[in-house]
Amino acid sequence: MDIINILAINNWEKASLEDLSASLKEKNKSLITYSWRNFNKELSPLSLYKLLKAKFGVANGICMFSKSETTENLIHWHYTFIVEKNEIHFLGKSSGIEILLKLLPDIKFEKNDWTILIDNIKSSYSQNGESMKRIQSDFEKYTLFINxxxxxxxxxxxxxxxxxxxxxxxxxxxxxxxxxxxxxxxxxxxxxxxxxxxxxxxxxx
Incomplete structure (x- = not known):
């Protein structure tokens, strides 16, 4: 499998508990990690979260196990996907979005491949628009007032x-x-x- 197929959203599978456990073991240390942060605001954290939840359900990343029921978490949501032993992590942090790719050594990855992933995500918004609207309608409503x-x-x-x-x-x-x-x-x-x-x-x- 090449990087194009790994970045195709339809090929992603939510990591199971066994996958999450295996990713912490020494044998997976051979995976090469690539990191991307949303410095230029190419992606909306809200839209990305709605897409992932509409398409894959609740967040399943390892960080969710230590998340508290408050707004004071450094990481608010974390999704982990597996594509033939390669891992894709989406983290919604207080500081913005971070994406981690953990790839097998034989997978060729270039900097421009981030653009392919971002374009794949954006093109999925229209395809999942109705589901994303339903997700947003279930969000907890807040009322702001001046103290x-x-x-x-x-x-x-x-x-x-x-x-x-x-x-x-x-x-x-x-x-x-x-x-x-x-x-x-x-x-x-x-x-x-x-x-x-x-x-x-x-x-x-």
Missing amino acids: PFSRLKDTLTSQVEELKILDIKEIQRIDAFNASDKEREEYYKSFCKLPQKQDSLKVDK
């Missing part, structure tokens, strides 16, 4: 920071009769700036 206490805290914090930046110390008084011309000039400049600083402290209502 007024958090907003108040942010406002106060911002104003306190502005107060710290402003130099509102009282102007040091001078003896006008004994001060030099330079000291009187500096005092006058500081005195003129005082109303500007006070205006900066006013809060718009």
Whole structure:
């Protein structure tokens, strides 16, 4: 089997528990690993997840066994597929999508083959559009709202920071009769700036 057939979605089979166990054993260390990350956002994590779930069911990767029922997981979903002893891993991480190919040494793989895989995935969206819509309709719905206490805290914090930046110390008084011309000039400049600083402290209502 060549790389073209390995990257063809219709040839993928979900890895069984036996396959997952075998992939952790020493005998599979001979597989050569190639990694791709979605740096340029060629793939939508949501669309990819809907496709994989619509076509193959729930995620089955080894990372799912340690996943907690919260949004704080580093890896949110993980699919593993087997194509004649070669492995394909899809990981939905907080930082984005990562795809791992673990191939037998005799499989020739080139950098441009990632484009073939991405194109295969994108072309599958239209073929599985109805199933993907049904998957999305089952997603848990969330309602977003603005926390007024958090907003108040942010406002106060911002104003306190502005107060710290402003130099509102009282102007040091001078003896006008004994001060030099330079000291009187500096005092006058500081005195003129005082109303500007006070205006900066006013809060718009």
